[in-house]
Amino acid sequence: MSNRIAHAGLAAKRMSAEQAAALIDPGMSVGMSGFTGAGYPKAIPLALATRITAARDRGEPFALRILTGASTAPELDGALARAGGIDFRLPYQSDPELRARINAGEIEYMDIHLGHVAQYTWFGFLGHMDVAVVEVSAILPDGRLVPSTSVGNNKTWLDLADKVILEVNHRQPRGLDGMHDIYYGTALPPARKPIPLVHPGDRIGEPYLRCDPDKVIAVVETDAPDRLGAFAPPDDTSRRIAANLVDFFRQEIRAGRLHGQLLPLQSGVGNVANAVLAGLRDAGFRGLTAFTEVIQDGMLELIGDGTIEVASASSFALSPQGVADFVANIDRYRERIVLRPQEMSNHAELIRRLGVIGMNGMVEADLYGNVNSTHVAGTSIINGIGGSGDFARNGFLSCFLTPSTAKNGAISAIVPMVSHVDHTEHDVAVVVTEQGLADLRGLSPKQRARKIIENCAHPDYRPMLQDYFERACLHSRGRHTPHLLPEALSWHQRFLETGTMRA
Structure with missing residues (x-):
């Protein structure tokens, strides 16, 4: 399965998902690839969840700070949440298991604009990143990486993490090569310059991700599809x-x-x-x-x-x-x-x-x-x-x-x-x-x-809204944006108590 790993040094770092997961220690900050169920690591999070479960069964605490591009899939968010292996997560999620534990107060979650994540990381606002775990579709002879079906924050994770673990997914089509545009012209203030993009189709960067081969501590090969479900047809x-x-x-x-x-x-x-x-x-x-x-x-x-x-x-x-x-x-x-x-x-x-x-x-x-x-x-x-x-x-x-x-x-x-x-x-x-x-x-x-x-x-609901608005205009102290504060959230309270917002 080495035809997608053309860099001899990185090919020599191939190992199993279990061996790679053993390189991630409790308390680490880990940047994972993945954006809306595409391009996330398929094997390492599952192996990591097994390791975390075993540690917790022995009474040893084991939780990680997990940063991604956006939502991922059950093999990542769901597995790690179920194992009790996440103590902090950002920036977006959609997994039912993870959501339940966030809302139960078991996991700290930071909801943040997706456009802010990379720059907040560069600014140092999100702390130090220990390891990046990134799926790619191939590794070129010079060590550059052919991205997968999502890019997300992978450039930033590869740039800033102390160590990198790569998953090379043979299921991803080789035709992805050339579809990506990775821009390396960003800078921190005050050294920023205008981004030279004036049309959605402009290519202003490179087709590949850069990564220092010396930072790569493991390469894991996989052959698994993205976990993506069909949306219901328009009604x-x-x-x-x-x-x-x-x-x-x-x-x-x-x-x-x-x-x-x-x-x-x-x-x-x-x-x-x-x-x-x-x-x-x-x-x-x-x-x-x-x-x-x-x-x-x-x-x-x-x-x-x-x-x-x-x-x-x-x-x-x-x-x-x-x-x-x-x-x-x-x-x-x-x-x-x-x-x-x-x-x-x-x-x-x-x-x-x-x-x-x-x-x-x-x-x-x-x-x-x-x-x-x-x-x-x-x-x-x-x-x-x-x-x-x-x-x-x-x-x-x-x-x-x-x-x-x-x-x-x-x-x-x-x-x-x-x-x-x-x-x-x-x-x-x-x-x-x-x-x-x-x-x-x-x-x-x-x-x-x-x-x-x-x-x-x-x-x-139109008559109820009209009634509220008219009374608010008459009796609210603030006539610019009229509200009846004792009633403003009463519709939500009524739903929680009765199962409906109807009066």
Whole structure:
């Protein structure tokens, strides 16, 4: 299995996953590859979890500080959390086992903008990194690394970690070679210079990751797929949300604020995001571009049929069917897809310069346009903010999308006051549900409230919201942003007590 390891010195460091895991000691800070279930190490975390479990059975404490690109998979986050081997985790997660232990207070979790992780690490804000464990698809004769299906924070981990462990995954297609663009021109303030990228398809770096071979202490070979599940196909609600947003884009074109190719698109993951992308294609849009974090099935389809000419991202999030299509047509996709470190895919300078249109999901929005995208009832984390804040604050348009209700109508996505704020009213331009769309640009708080109630709230909750708002306008001490503080979070409390927000 050595045909992918062309560097003689690194080939000599091959060992089993168990032997490599034995090189990681309790209390270490470990940077792991992986971004949305793609490109994460497949074997070492499982071997490490077995080692941790054995140590804890002997009464020996063994926990690690784990930093990644974003969410990973059960073989990493789930296995280590179940073994009790994580005492701190950032920046984004989606594993049920890990989430449960975070919300139980067993694991400290830092929810942070994805675009901030690399620079915070370089600044020293996140402490020292002992080991990097990074999946790659091949090692070149000169020691450079062919990245895998995600880039994430791998460049930073390889640069800053004292020691490096590489997993070379033979399952990853060799055609990935040449799809990546690793930019090594960043610097710490005050030595920073403008990043020379002016189009989503620009290549400004190198196809490969650099790593000092002397830092590599182990090379493990694997042959395993990324753990990626298929999203549910768009339902009627998702298609109505998509139609509302597409109609809005058409209005923006007529007003002269957008052109027929729009601006570079950023899209979150899920069935609503896929529905929006399909809606753009069905509406006849062509020649589009994307500057985003993740390429999922819906975007891959648009790249394949020419709706999207070029897409820049940091990772894939494809279903098994999407993976099969990608591998079968990888030569064509390599000409249209650029995978970058997330410090580039989520960089404020580039998002602002390109004028990206951000389209992200949310849990709830309140009357004034504040958005909660991470918490249930203000206390329990779901996944994390991810990169939505990078695009909301810095993009040309920040659009937040959600069905107007959840739990069969027991929860309203439009509430008097959000229970947790991820995106303030200052960063939210457009709110979209299947009921309609509220364009909040240029509006005062009270004007925003009227538009959100009228256009976005479900009819079952619209009278309750209108009643709250009218009474708040009459009786609130602050008439600029009217609230009745004793009632502001009563909808959430009612749900916790009765199982529904309905009065």
